[in-house]
Amino acid sequence: MKRIAVFTSGGDAPGMNACIRAVVRGAVYHGIEVFGIRKGYNGMIAGDIFQMSSHSVSNIVQRGGTILKSARSKEFMTAEGRQKAYDQLQAHGIEGLVAIGGNGTFTGAMIFNNEYGVPTVGAPGTIDNDLYGTDYTIGFDTAVNTALDAVDRIRDTASSHDRIFFIEVMGRDSGYIAIQSGIAGGAELVMVPEVLTPLSEVVETLKQGWSRSKSSSIIVVAEGEEEGNATEIAERIKAQVDGDVDIRVTTLGHTQRGGAPTAYDRILASRLGLGALEGLIAGQKNVMAGIINNELVYTPFEDTIRLPKPINEDLLRMVKILSI
């Protein structure tokens, strides 16, 4: 393999730049030419492709977002789109790809490989940590710390005013951000999509707290929680508790996506970028590089896409004990 390209796709995540840097510098180290593709599959189709050098990735390891920009591509879902993308790669002499993204990205890469034989190795870049095949995804640790910072700030107000706060964090299908920011933030309860939390349990927890004269409470809710979003849940709880309870809701939203990556995310991203590149050089394809138990592993895209990532139920148990 003499020439490869790297791109980011799907939602951006802190650490993507550190990952791009590792792919580019790893390629330089191994004597391979490396190109960047802007805006994911859209840029591949449009030929927004440029050569990168060691210098192209100077001073980016600490930056959030992605210097290659990202997009979700509808055109790549069509046969015509993929044909154009292939033609562009051919025109640039690109023989293999490193794709930084999530399951949508990997699904596209798998279909593309089946049709055109272009090998792709993936690196898991998504704040949600919802990918099978790696303990953690790039961006997750930063997102948890950003959410935690918000929980800490809100606790100041909750304590000062004896209030109950429902805080909605990201995680459409996954409660990882909710559980980790909830435990770390000392939440009384964490509501996640993976495990049903009946509203009666929420009411029970709040009442138990009051009986121990806990006057403020924080409940962290993942956006994908079955009982509805934080605002809906708060409304229903308000209807079920008597008297003058002061309940507020905060939805953290897109602030969780950005910011300078944590040390953990930069190191993880560097290892996975280098791992994906070196896997590609060694002949891997249709796999995602991951770190499980501190070891680099490659998991077939079809598994990362198909298999659910179980949540650590020990952690949910811990929330209960620690909020006693």
Add this chain to the structure above:
Amino acid sequence: MKRIAVFTSGGDAPGMNACIRAVVRGAVYHGIEVFGIRKGYNGMIAGDIFQMSSHSVSNIVQRGGTILKSARSKEFMTAEGRQKAYDQLQAHGIEGLVAIGGNGTFTGAMIFNNEYGVPTVGAPGTIDNDLYGTDYTIGFDTAVNTALDAVDRIRDTASSHDRIFFIEVMGRDSGYIAIQSGIAGGAELVMVPEVLTPLSEVVETLKQGWSRSKSSSIIVVAEGEEEGNATEIAERIKAQVDGDVDIRVTTLGHTQRGGAPTAYDRILASRLGLGALEGLIAGQKNVMAGIINNELVYTPFEDTIRLPKPINEDLLRMVKILSI
């Protein structure tokens, strides 16, 4: 004056603890006994009053929220409530008060003084910076930096995805947080209650940006903006621009209230706490301590309550120049 009390009232703001500390240590320094009242006027009515010493305020200068807790009191708006409050102060031998809060707090103090002759000096504690009689209020600088941190994070995603973001910050009657976080965050436009921004101007600004191939834009909206909240404005803009524009909305909410105060807020809070105390000792009453042009000044409550605080229109002009 031999014995005074301090309390916080209204919405909490970062730096209130630094202010409490300055009042308490200032009282110790001047040989005056000092008491704390918990939960604002509610605690005054309920007699939730306790003696404080230098040690009571150790290690709090860096903490958000208020160790004295805060509340908005309906009972104090009644003659019976104020009678009970006065009886409690009498029972504890308290001769004067330092009230840390906003206009609601000062209105209560003024009425109370007229009825019972208890002198109160105020210190402006509110993140909104909407009080006449001081350049800045305690908590404002921290809130601006918290909002700015969110703007910075969101810009990472906005740039990576070529998106337009509407970010709603606090400020029901005041655009101070919006203007300062907007300028500092490099926003394309800032919408504030003090100055009407027609939607046509928003559309114009976005289109001008596109014509200069600016692909991402950030618009900061104060919650009290006349055109509606950020979600409503975003909806209406979406309807007015053609094609496939990706517009998102984030509402920062209560995260802006908490967190460790900045250096500026801790110093301001210390100066105002000490200034309020020393004013009270010197015989002031029904006034708020403020800092204008770096000088300590006392402004009558009736002025802080009645007079509007003008916004610096030079700053609005600057937004336009800087986003060119």
Add this chain to the structure above:
Amino acid sequence: MKRIAVFTSGGDAPGMNACIRAVVRGAVYHGIEVFGIRKGYNGMIAGDIFQMSSHSVSNIVQRGGTILKSARSKEFMTAEGRQKAYDQLQAHGIEGLVAIGGNGTFTGAMIFNNEYGVPTVGAPGTIDNDLYGTDYTIGFDTAVNTALDAVDRIRDTASSHDRIFFIEVMGRDSGYIAIQSGIAGGAELVMVPEVLTPLSEVVETLKQGWSRSKSSSIIVVAEGEEEGNATEIAERIKAQVDGDVDIRVTTLGHTQRGGAPTAYDRILASRLGLGALEGLIAGQKNVMAGIINNELVYTPFEDTIRLPKPINEDLLRMVKILSI
């Protein structure tokens, strides 16, 4: 076991409070009485022991330092000291201990158990991550991020002035903080006690950088590096490179010990505090609770004390590739 006590000993580390909280609330959950001992073994000897409840550990999960205070005790190294300590534990009816600290702490606990039969389970609290028996110690992740924040700040100046900076981080016997903050901070070289870096290699790396017109460089040095401390190394390098090279040194020092713990450290501390407590209840003694490959494990004190913790040499290789 009906009554246990918890204490912190040795250097303080962010997350110790989260660990204390987990021990206390875990004990409450399991119906066991729990006491706190102030200032480590010194407080045990002096009888500075007090009962704790769920409420004692409210609002501390986010705080650096340790509410139980810490100390290194010379008196506990004497037979008389340990006799007094035992008498105090007897007087308070304490049947078992959770010790949060490092190898000095565990050595004391082991000797104490051998002499008096008081079972102790340890939790690894030290920023250095130099303990065998756990992947990470409590406080390490926070210290790395604090060091990284400094590296990021210094890079601003290094780039602006084309300077070379030597940054000394903590780690007397261990290069963990240096390696992780170095990789994450994009350092050109990392010097650690575990692997000798000859000065000639440092000079070579700097010259290679210049040949690629890298004008600024950052070299992270662990304080225990064999070639001397950062200032000494910088002096010697200056003597070996020709001409007008601008070399500066910054020693991060004690700032690395404090601060609000990261999410990772709070969760790790919570798991290890609970794990240590539940181990003690289950009859463990003379062991340290650790997390290896995401599983809770108990390692005998004699192993944590005796066995070296190997550094991940893959990471050192990665520094070279990434700084190309």
Add this chain to the structure above:
Amino acid sequence: MKRIAVFTSGGDAPGMNACIRAVVRGAVYHGIEVFGIRKGYNGMIAGDIFQMSSHSVSNIVQRGGTILKSARSKEFMTAEGRQKAYDQLQAHGIEGLVAIGGNGTFTGAMIFNNEYGVPTVGAPGTIDNDLYGTDYTIGFDTAVNTALDAVDRIRDTASSHDRIFFIEVMGRDSGYIAIQSGIAGGAELVMVPEVLTPLSEVVETLKQGWSRSKSSSIIVVAEGEEEGNATEIAERIKAQVDGDVDIRVTTLGHTQRGGAPTAYDRILASRLGLGALEGLIAGQKNVMAGIINNELVYTPFEDTIRLPKPINEDLLRMVKILSI
């Protein structure tokens, strides 16, 4: 005036990029061509000069350091150096300059103007806040908050171990950073170059603290303090207090120079950059733009260079009261 240039010179300071951005976008707004000069006077001499557009300063408002790089130039102190610089400016058709820096920078500009008639308006960029003619300099607020963050972290360890810490902050001739970070950090004492603090007073303060059973203390020392640097002072204090006092020293160093600027610094830098530019357009020369009492003012270079900036002694008084 049709074409101007902007450069940064002297030590870098957070906010310089925001200032460059304001100069560039202000020039675009006013229809003037704007060039950037790299590495201060060195780049002017070497002709390292390039045209800038609105897009050149996108996405830099939040970055520490300076994209134009900075340097202290020995060659510009020679007549030959200045001749070359003038020739380069002539060759590029540059009619006026905005210089972002401190007194060294302004001295050079004044001499240059006297010799060659090139008008320069300055903007005060230095973390030390030691320039007459403005209440605050660009970078000062960020440096204070960075120092404060370190003080907060160290207080965690000081409290946990009952230790005394001497923390040395930047400020060769000026105690501004020391005073502000000291008050905000709750220091027991602040030592500054402007006011002699005899060692006997330090010992007295520490002893008074102990008599009130304050077990930990923080003393902030400006690097230019007459009694010596923090390490020397700590040594001498150690010799003067009896018994087993645990005294530590931390020197914050270059971490204070970098980092994302605070909101305050970004707004100040924007106002001063625009103010300097508009002054230049209006015919000003040999003056520095400053903000005094929230008004834009222009002060002759000879005054900013010659006149001392007095320190606010009220703040020193406040340290004493607040540490009681």
